[in-house]
Amino acid sequence: MVLQILFIAIALAGVALFSYNLKKVIRNIRIGRAANRTDQPQKRMMTMVKVALGQTKMFFRPIPAFLHLIVYAGFVIINIEVLEIMIDGIFGTHRVFGGMGALYNFLIASFEILALGVWLGCAIFLVRRNIIKLKRFSGVEMAGWPKSDANYILITEILLMTAFLVMNAADAKLQAMGAAHYTAVGSFPVSQFLMNLLPNTEGALIAIERGCWWFHIIGIFGFLNYLPYSKHFHIMFAFPNTYFSNLEPKGEFSNMQSVTNEVKAMLDPSFTPPEPDGSKFGAKDVNDLTWVNLMNAYTCTECGRCTSVCPANITGKLLSPRKIMMDTRDRLEEVGKNIDKTGNGFDDGKSLIDTYISREEIWACTSCNACTQACPINIDPLSIITELRRYAVMEESQAPASINAMLGNIENNGAPWKYSPADRLNWAKES
Template structure:
């Protein structure tokens, strides 16, 4: 009974703490401006099924894609057995679903094979980071914490899968010894090879089985509450992030409604622009000026570096890294959230996303080629944030390079980026047939 009480307290504590963290993250995301991304629902479900569930963009790089598929499918399906563990923990039962007979054996066997595949995938990922040192796992934004975070999560997965297989091996050996309540249930195609490594005394086997059982479930509770502080929160957010992703062609830029209304008013004197509920800023200076989908993108970023590895500006040595754009946005959003917790809404700490986190050099290095958005395995859009920061610099501050100001003036006066008068645009054809 004491074990059941301890388990129930641990379970409820983990659930409550996780809910508190999720509530804060949702609050932070809702700091952003509203945007309608509920159109074309059939297409959105298809995109989520293909990209988030089907991992279609991961397998563009086959090694990483296949290993990630092992870890993704294995970790998700294996955790179905958490339901059985929770019921057993609360009610003091053991393998409560064993009454399913042959189907239960199929499930346990499947879990074990998947656990082995997870171990293989995780070990490959560790080797890629620690042994081979892939270039895209480094960069100015990849400081000590981002690198450590990736290693921590991989080690946790190794420990959880090892505990699961060791628990099954001890359970299987106790079943063969017909000990106490360890009724014969399940199939153990992987853990059966660990049986001979275990002691033969029932007391030691029970200690190992129970120890691994507690380690496995408490580890999952801890892992669950580690996610909101980790880049691995994409395990949860990848699904809504792909559902709400931009379905328009990547070369299509959004128009600002306030600017569009001004243009309509100039072209048509009878046009009356709608009254704005609040005075909005042109572009974005801080996270509050971005929309909530962009902020959700920041929380969803996996820091995998695929975006930066294909960025032509980054490849030529410029300061821009699309991954850094997303990480900086998330860091600033977290800082704003903490300010709200400590000082309430409306507190100004004197910092902004532009300049304090993301430099002008970074945003103007972007070629707007969309290579980063195409490469992202979960449809994150760093370019939209860069463009909004540029809009603020241009439309609010007129703070751009002289060459760009000259281009804007030429477009305004001549209808083209060049300094020549519209009347002279066909001079090149004079004297031709």
């Protein structure tokens, strides 16, 4: 009874803490400007099913895609087992679904095979990151916490799977010994090989079985609460992120309505523009970005597919699209903490541009969309870069000199080069 109460308390605390942190994250995302991403619900649903659920964009790189699929399937399906654990925990039962007989045996067997798959998948991922040291996982933005974060996630998953399998092994051994409460249910294709490694006394086995059970469930609640601090948040945000992703052609940049009003008023004196809302052109800080940009930042799992295909990054420039997303999230978290403390997040003298993202980075972008194409969950670093450029150019008139010259030429000659508009048709006349 005490254990049941303890279990319920841990479960409630775990869920409550997570809800509290999630609410803060959602509040932070709502700092962003409006963006209409609720049109075409059917197409959005299809995109989510294909890209997030079906992981179609992952398969551009088959090896990690396959490993990721195993870990993902394992994660989702083994959660059915968590349901049983929850019920057992609350009601003090043991393997409450055992009554399902053959189906139960099939399920437990599947969980075990998947658990082994997850275990191996995570182990290979660790090897790729720490021993093979794939280039994709390095870079200035990956030093320190992001690197540890990735390893913590993988190690935690390995520990959870190990606990699950050892728990089953102990259970199976207890079942074979005819221990009280351990009725013979389940089929253990993987953990049967672990049985011989375990002690033979009933007391020790029960201690191991219970210990693993508690470790597994506390681990899951702990992991849940780790998400808001981790890149691993993508397991949740991948779904809304793909649902609300850009459905227009990638080449299309948004037309700024505030500018349209001003330009219309300039070209047509009879047009009365609506009162400007006082917001700046482009983005200096995270509150000038849209909520989609900010959700993108929380969704990024720092896999580096974007950066590995970025022509600027490949050729040694500072720009890394992954860093753009990580900087946005870091700054947003900082602003969030400022709000918690002072109610106003933006008077700390810092901003997304300059404090986090340098001018050199934003001007190195060729807007080629390789990053948005490569992202397995439709994150869009390019739109953040564009907003920062808009701020630099329209609010500060700060662009590289040659860009200013080009803009001057368009303004004066209607072409980015210094040619006379009168010569525009010369190509048809000369050889």
